[in-house]
Amino acid sequence: MTRWSRTLVVTLAFGLAAAALVSAHMAYSKSMPAKDATVTESPEQLQVWFTQEPEPAVSRLSLEGPGGGIPIGETQTGGGKSLVAAIPSPLEPGTYTVSWRSAGDDGHVQRGDFSFAVRAAN
Ligand SMILES: [Cu+2]
Numbered sequence: 384m385t386r387w388s389r390t391l392v393v394t395l396a397f398g399l400a401a402a403a404l405v406s407a408h409m410a411y412s413k414s415m416p417a418k419d420a421t422v423t424e425s426p427e428q429l430q431v432w433f434t435q436e437p438e439p440a441v442s443r444l445s446l447e448g449p450g451g452g453i454p455i456g457e458t459q460t461g462g463g464k465s466l467v468a469a470i471p472s473p474l475e476p477g478t479y480t481v482s483w484r485s486a487g488d489d490g491h492v493q494r495g496d497f498s499f500a501v502r503a504a505n
Pocket residue numbers: 404407408409489490491
C-alpha cells in the first residue's frame with residue numbers, strides 16, 4: 384500500500400464511523416398534519432412520528448401560530464414511535480409551526496420543526 388492509499392482507507396473508515404453515529408440519532412419521520420400540508424379543518428391534535436421510540440422524559444411538542452405561541456395539551460407518547468398533543472381550541476386560518484424535541488435510543492436530544500397551514504374551507 385502506498386502512503387496515499389493508506390490515508391484514503393483511514394479517511395473512509397472515519398467517514399463510515401461518523402455516518403453510523405449520525406444515523407443512530409432519532410429523526411422526524413412523518414406527522415399529522417403533514418409537513419407543508421394545507422388543511423381546511425383545524426386539527427384536533429398534533430402527532431409526530433419518529434425513526435425511534437421517543438423518550439417521554441425529554442419529549443415535547445409546541446405550536447406557534449401567526450400571533451405567537453399557542454397553548455396545547457401535554458405531550459404524550461402515541462402509538463408507533465410517535466408523540467401526541469391535543470389542540471384544545473380551533474386554529475384560525477394561517478401558517479403554523481410545530482417544534483419538537485425528543486431523544487431516541489442513544490439519548491441525544493434532537494430538535495426540529497415543520498410548518499403547516501390552515502385555510503378557510505370554501
Ligand atoms: Cu445520537
